[in-house]
Amino acid sequence: MPFETLVAGCLAYVVLMFGVAFAADRAAQRGHVRWLDHPAVYTLSLSVYCSAWTFYGAVGYASRSGLEFATIYIGPTIVFTGAWWGLRRLVRVARMHHVTSVADLISARFGKSNPLAAMITLIAVIAATPYIALQLQSVSLSFEVFATQSPNGPEIGGGTALWVAAGLALFSILFGTRNLAADERHHGVVTAIALEAVVKLLAFLALGIFVVWGLADGPADIVARISAAAEDPAREGWVLRPDRWTTLTIVSAAAVLTLPRMFQVMVVEAADEERLHVAGWAFPAYLFAMSLFVLPIAVMGAEMLPTDANPDLYMLTLPQASGQNLLALLVFLGGFSAATSMVVVSAIALATMISNHWLTPLWLLLRRRPAGDDPEDLRGFVLNARRLAILAVVGAGWVYHQASGGTSALAAMGLVAFTGMAQVLPAMLGGLLWRGANRMGAYAGVGTGFALWLATIFLPSIGIGVAPVPAEGVDALSFAIFLSLSLNTLAFITVSIFGFPDPVERLQGLSFVSTIQPIRHSRMARAEDRAEPLLAMARRVWGADAALHYFQAQAAAQGKSGFLPDLTPGFLTGLERRLAGSIGAATAHAMIDRVAGGMALTVSDLMEVADEAQRAKEEAQRLESATTELERTARQLREANDKLTALSVQKDAFLGQISHELRTPMTSVRAFSEILKTPDLSDEERSRFAGIIHDEAGRLTRLLDDLLDLSVLESGNAQLTVSAANLHDLIDRALSAASATRPERVFTIDRDLPSEHLGVITDPDRLLQVLINVIGNARKYCDAERPVLTIRVMRREGNGPQIDIGDNGAGIDTARQSLIFEKFSRLNESTRAGGAGLGLAICREIMAVLGGEISYLPGQGGAAFRITLPSRPPAISRRGGV
Amino acid sequence: MIEDEPNIAEAVRFILTRDGWHLALHDDGEGGIEAIRDQRPRLVILDLMLPNRSGSEILSELRGEGDPGLAATPVLMLTARGQTAEATTQADAVMAKPFANEELRAQVRRMLG
Numbered sequence: 001m002p003f004e005t006l007v008a009g010c011l012a013y014v015v016l017m018f019g020v021a022f023a024a025d026r027a028a029q030r031g032h033v034r035w036l037d038h039p040a041v042y043t044l045s046l047s048v049y050c051s052a053w054t055f056y057g058a059v060g061y062a063s064r065s066g067l068e069f070a071t072i073y074i075g076p077t078i079v080f081t082g083a084w085w086g087l088r089r090l091v092r093v094a095r096m097h098h099v100t101s102v103a104d105l106i107s108a109r110f111g112k113s114n115p116l117a118a119m120i121t122l123i124a125v126i127a128a129t130p131y132i133a134l135q136l137q138s139v140s141l142s143f144e145v146f147a148t149q150s151p152n153g154p155e156i157g158g159g160t161a162l163w164v165a166a167g168l169a170l171f172s173i174l175f176g177t178r179n180l181a182a183d184e185r186h187h188g189v190v191t192a193i194a195l196e197a198v199v200k201l202l203a204f205l206a207l208g209i210f211v212v213w214g215l216a217d218g219p220a221d222i223v224a225r226i227s228a229a230a231e232d233p234a235r236e237g238w239v240l241r242p243d244r245w246t247t248l249t250i251v252s253a254a255a256v257l258t259l260p261r262m263f264q265v266m267v268v269e270a271a272d273e274e275r276l277h278v279a280g281w282a283f284p285a286y287l288f289a290m291s292l293f294v295l296p297i298a299v300m301g302a303e304m305l306p307t308d309a310n311p312d313l314y315m316l317t318l319p320q321a322s323g324q325n326l327l328a329l330l331v332f333l334g335g336f337s338a339a340t341s342m343v344v345v346s347a348i349a350l351a352t353m354i355s356n357h358w359l360t361p362l363w364l365l366l367r368r369r370p371a372g373d374d375p376e377d378l379r380g381f382v383l384n385a386r387r388l389a390i391l392a393v394v395g396a397g398w399v400y401h402q403a404s405g406g407t408s409a410l411a412a413m414g415l416v417a418f419t420g421m422a423q424v425l426p427a428m429l430g431g432l433l434w435r436g437a438n439r440m441g442a443y444a445g446v447g448t449g450f451a452l453w454l455a456t457i458f459l460p461s462i463g464i465g466v467a468p469v470p471a472e473g474v475d476a477l478s479f480a481i482f483l484s485l486s487l488n489t490l491a492f493i494t495v496s497i498f499g500f501p502d503p504v505e506r507l508q509g510l511s512f513v514s515t516i517q518p519i520r521h522s523r524m525a526r527a528e529d530r531a532e533p534l535l536a537m538a539r540r541v542w543g544a545d546a547a548l549h550y551f552q553a554q555a556a557a558q559g560k561s562g563f564l565p566d567l568t569p570g571f572l573t574g575l576e577r578r579l580a581g582s583i584g585a586a587t588a589h590a591m592i593d594r595v596a597g598g599m600a601l602t603v604s605d606l607m608e609v610a611d612e613a614q615r616a617k618e619e620a621q622r623l624e625s626a627t628t629e630l631e632r633t634a635r636q637l638r639e640a641n642d643k644l645t646a647l648s649v650q651k652d653a654f655l656g657q658i659s660h661e662l663r664t665p666m667t668s669v670r671a672f673s674e675i676l677k678t679p680d681l682s683d684e685e686r687s688r689f690a691g692i693i694h695d696e697a698g699r700l701t702r703l704l705d706d707l708l709d710l711s712v713l714e715s716g717n718a719q720l721t722v723s724a725a726n727l728h729d730l731i732d733r734a735l736s737a738a739s740a741t742r743p744e745r746v747f748t749i750d751r752d753l754p755s756e757h758l759g760v761i762t763d764p765d766r767l768l769q770v771l772i773n774v775i776g777n778a779r780k781y782c783d784a785e786r787p788v789l790t791i792r793v794m795r796r797e798g799n800g801p802q803i804d805i806g807d808n809g810a811g812i813d814t815a816r817q818s819l820i821f822e823k824f825s826r827l828n829e830s831t832r833a834g835g836a837g838l839g840l841a842i843c844r845e846i847m848a849v850l851g852g853e854i855s856y857l858p859g860q861g862g863a864a865f866r867i868t869l870p871s872r873p874p875a876i877s878r879r880g881g882v
Numbered sequence: 883m884i885e886d887e888p889n890i891a892e893a894v895r896f897i898l899t900r901d902g903w904h905l906a907l908h909d910d911g912e913g914g915i916e917a918i919r920d921q922r923p924r925l926v927i928l929d930l931m932l933p934n935r936s937g938s939e940i941l942s943e944l945r946g947e948g949d950p951g952l953a954a955t956p957v958l959m960l961t962a963r964g965q966t967a968e969a970t971t972q973a974d975a976v977m978a979k980p981f982a983n984e985e986l987r988a989q990v991r992r993m994l995g
Contacts (some may be wrong), residue, residue: 281995656963663962664887667979671893679901692889786986 006146006329013333014167015198017340020195021175021188028187036187037271037403044263045190046283048292049076049256051131051342052138053414055200055335058291060312061297066230066238071245072414073291075252077284084280090257090432091266091273093512102263102424103351105447109431109512110439112249116446117357120424123450124260124353125393127420128346128459132397133404134413135339136161138312140401142335145316146328165398168343169391176348177386189344190269196337203334207319208293210327212753215318222296229299247478250485251415254422261342268349343394347827351389359385369768404462416461419481423449426489430496435513437492440499445492452484527746531564534592536573550578621879657824657837661703665696672696706838710823713845718766722850722873725764727793727801728756741776750790758793759799761873766846770854773839774805782809782862800852800871806864817856850874883907883927884914885960888934890979894927897983898990911935915943922952925993928973930961937961941972956993 028036054072061069079087082799098107107117140160175188216222232239256262270276301314311315315335319328362706363381417723426445430437457480531551538547538551550561554574555565565571576592672689675681681689712718728838735749760767778789787807794802812820820842824837840854851870856863885891886909895905906921908914911932918926926944930937937959947953959973960981975989 660962663979664890667962667981668887668889668893670980671890671897671983675893675896692892695887 003147006143006332009329010336013336015139017192018171018174018345019194021171021192023188024191025175025186025188028185036191037275039275040282041191041194042265042270042275043279043282043286044194044197045285046262046279047200047290047339048193048261048265048339048345049259050197050200050287051414052135052335052339053131054290055204055338055415056138056312056315058294059143059298059314060310062294062316063311064300067240067295068244068248069215070291070292071248072252072289075249075254076256077287078249079253079281080161080280083534084276086432087257087266087280088273088276091270091276092434093274094267097512100268100356101349102260102421102428103353103357104429105263105267106424106431106442107357109509110427110437110442113439113442114357114361116439116442117353118361119443119446119450121350121353121357123420123423123446123453125350125396126454127398127417128260128350128393129400130404130413130461131417132343132346132394133401135343136397136401139164139336141310141313142316142332143636145313145320146332161398161401164340165343165394168340169347169394171340172344172347172351172390172394173387174612176344176351176390177383180697185269185271186348189348190265191561193345195342196285196341197533199330199337200334201286201772203337204290204293206327207315207331208296210319210322210324211293211296214324215300215304215322222299225299225303225581226295229302241475241478242476243478243482247481248415251418251422252426255418258421258424258428260421261345264345264349264352289487338756342396347393348386349389350393351386354389354392355385356380359389367549374626412462415477416458419457419477419484420450420453422481423453423484423488426485426492430492431509432512434496435509437496437509437570438499441492441494441496444495446713447490448491449484449488452480452487456480456484476816496615504714531567532695534567535564537603538575539616550575655822658707661824662700665699668696669693669700680742703838710838710842710845713842713849715850718846718849720763720874721765722763724759724761727760727803728753729770730764730768731756731791731793731803734768734775737772738775738779741779745779745782745787747779747782748786750788752792755795756791756795758795760801760869762869763874766850767867767869770843770846770867771803771805774854774867777839778805778807778809778863782807784808784862798871802869803867804864805867806860809862809863811861811863812856814858817858820856821854855862884909884911884912884932884934885927885929890929890960894933894986898985901987901990903990903994907942911937911940915940918944918955919947919952919988923955925990926955926957926965928957930959930963936974945972953954958989958993 024036058069058072061072093099094105097105097108099108101121103117103120107113110116144159172189175192176186183350207730212219212222216225231361256266297314297318298311301309301311301318305314305317305321315331316328319325319331360382363385387595423446424448427442430445431442455465457465457477459465467480469476470479535547535551538550542550551565552563554571555561555563558565558568558571560566572592595718672693676686676689676693689875731751775789779787782789784807788810790806794804796802821840823841844852847867851872851874854865854867855864858864883891883905885892885894885907885938888909891909893993895907898905906917906923908917911934914926914928917923928937928941932940941957941959944955944957945953956974957972959976961976962979975993977986977989
């Protein structure tokens with residue numbers, strides 16, 4: 001195949017990748033993320049695990065060590081199938097805490113310690129640099145394979161690696177640092193990687209099928225050839241080494257969790273933990289497909305190709321030697337995909353770590369200005385820091401590649417990276433599962449592991465020092481892995497046990513281990529996230545309208561529109577106080593604390609508490625309202641009873657009064673009538689006693705008349721005889737009749753005769769009765785030496801006339817004025833006037849029946865009454881009652 | 883006798899005087915209680931319904947006197963009310979108005995021995 005075709009195909013492929021990444025990013029920007037978030041895309045992006053090492057190197061590995069290469073696939077398969085729950089939890093915790101990298105995760109868990117993150121970043125960079133160099137080497141080696149085969153192919157040197165490195169850096173910068181999304185997701189990159197995963201798989205399967213059915217005679221033949229190869233004593237490496245299998249499986253399992261690029265696609269780029277449902281089986285299936293033909297290709301390569309051929313390149317040289325140029329191109333593109341996707345994702349992940357944990361803290365430190373005072377400034381810096389970091393990471397890989405001379409076996413370099421990042425695993429797992437783990441433990445564990453890894457694995461791999469071997473026959477790598485990981489874990493646990501976590505660590509530990517939402521210290525950042533659950537909670541407690549109203553008012557008070565106020569201390573305190581009124585102080589405090597603190601996982605629990613409290617409150621309110629109802633009824637009953645009692649008392653008092661008023665004259669009548677029977681009485685005595693009997697009998701009659709009269713008037717059955725009358729005549733008749741009362745008193749009568757000549761239509765007898773009563777009272781009670789009776793009649797426009805009758809006596813004291821119209825109230829009890837105290841009560845009833853009224857006129861010098869007549873005669877207004 | 887109805891007072895005086903008793907008449911409580919202290923009567927005939935101070939108030943005052951002999955003065959209460967429970971507790975005897983003259987004479991005889 002002409003080299004130009006290869007280059008052209010390669011360039012076309014690169015353009016396709018750029019196009020796909022660009023299109024995916026555009027789609028994501030427009031919000032079309034549904035297909036981008038598809039679990040298949042997520043699963044395929046996980047295949048970034050299969051770098052050029054696993055693509056080309058697995059065959060080389062198999063050629064040298066037989067089935068051992070499978071450990072690289074077994075580890076992840078165990079993690080995805082066996083530890084599915086733990087993986088899900090890792091994703092959940094990481095997303096809860098908005099973790100951006102594996103270093104970020106561990107530092108967040110251990111009290112947000114940046115030095116720890118910086119240290120892990122260092123390990124990652126040191127481990128990844130040879131690994132990236134490895135990818136560059138695989139690309140340049142594969143180019144070389146084609147170039148040497150091409151008759152007019154150019155001289156391939158370090159130039160290819162440089163061009164590839166530059167291209168990958170450009171791609172990473174373009175699609176990895178387009179923006180600073182809060183969730184650090186890169187749709188373009190992920191989509192391109194998913195597509196590359198398909199190319200990788202297709203290439204591998206195509207070659208595998210060609211090898212099994214094209215070069216060999218089907219599966220049975222291949223199995224026979226593999227068995228024969230395994231029997232070959234020359235292949236001593238094919239001996240199964242349980243120590244290596246165990247340690248390599250552990251290391252690959254650790255790598256899938258801790259490798260920066262794996263963490264990037266598995267955790268950071270995950271939309272949510274639900275993706276793992278599909279990935280849990282699909283990713284192991286992908287790995288199985290990728291490993292299916294490794295051994296057949298290795299065996300056929302060894303059989304068909306010259307013995308000096310590089311087993312790491314069997315994938316390319318086998319189809320080439322068979323004249324399958326298109327297949328070779330496809331495999332080349334698969335390998336290119338594996339290398340580029342690894343470099344791109346690693347570069348992005350490492351750049352994130354470097355900028356977040358190295359450059360940004362340093363910049364903030366050097367600026368000596370409070371963070372966040374100019375977010376745009378910081379944003380610009382972080383983006384540039386990442387671009388720089390990508391260049392540095394890829395550049396370091398290229399420099400390493402140049403310096404190492406591109407001779408090391410691919411697989412060994414991959415393992416070095418794996419074992420390096422595996423040192424982070426104890427701190428990661430411990431942080432997720434053990435609340436007792438603390439920062440000092442993490443430092444101790446990671447530090448110990450890192451140092452041992454450097455000394456026993458990394459440095460020997462680049463030719464500095466020799467890996468220690470404790471005894472003859474013990475595998476050096478397995479021992480180094482065992483030593484570093486076990487001492488790492490031991491240091492981590494021991495120091496954790498004897499150390500004391502600080503409060504932030506404690507909280508983060510609780511949050512990580514119980515998967516509780518973290519406490520956010522940046523108040524403004526995600527205020528809406530927390531105001532919302534607070535509102536939801538308040539709704540449960542107060543009801544929707546009241547809660548919304550309160551939040552709206554609070555937001556307005558802060559000068560915000562909408563209904564989500566900033567969670568200022570003032571607002572939280574006020575809210576807590578108001579909630580405390582509904583659900584009690586302790587509960588309110590706990591709720592506000594949890595919700596405002598962002599521990600969203602327990603919000604549902606709190607909601608239940610709120611519901612419970614609300615139910616209890618409603619119950620209490622219901623009881624209270626029932627009690628109120630009962631109290632109201634009881635009060636009404638009490639009032640009714642009081643009224644009845646009062647009526648009963650009044651009735652008793654009335655009966656008592658009547659009894660008294662009847663018995664008193666009867667006592668005299670009876671006593672004197674018995675006395676009259678006495679034989680030896682003088683005539684004068686007899687006459688006087690008979691007079692007393694007569695008077696008292698008259699008093700009795702008057703009383704009975706009055707009682708009857710009052711009863712009729714009060715019942716509304718009074719018979720009225722309405723006719724026209726002259727007030728002057730009525731007053732004359734009243735004065736004449738009243739003069740019978742205490743006739744010895746001579747009154748001066750003061751009248752205004754002309755005004756009295758006024759015609760009225762009324763019941764004249766009833767009005768006369770009132771006039772006689774009032775005048776009679778004046779005669780009875782006026783104690784003036786020269787008694788004067790004043791009578792004045794006043795016409796009133798559009799109204800009936802008024803008659804004022806007053807004397808010049810002492811009058812009635814204020815306290816008694818309100819009582820004089822009541823039954824049995826005498827104007828002056830000390831004065832025996834012969835009346836029962838019913839006169840004015842009767843007058844009041846009569847005036848009411850006549851449609852007028854009688855009232856006492858205070859402040860007239862003596863006792864004065866005003867009789868008011870209605871404008872319309874009572875005959876008309878009271879016809880029905882007649 | 884303390885009684886505000888002059889006709890009743892006159893009737894009682896006539897009846898009891900004929901039996902040889904000496905009767906002092908008072909028409910209100912104030913003068914009445916003074917007279918009791920001064921004259922130390924053997925019997926007080928007291929009307930229940932009096933102006934200003936009721937018969938039961940006067941009776942209570944009498945029973946509360948510091949001089950035990952005075953406080954123990956026998957009292958015959960006259961009442962025109964139907965129910966007389968309130969007044970009867972401290973009185974030695976109660977008589978409802980109207981009464982038969984013989985009844986009054988017998989009662990006074992009984993109380994004065």
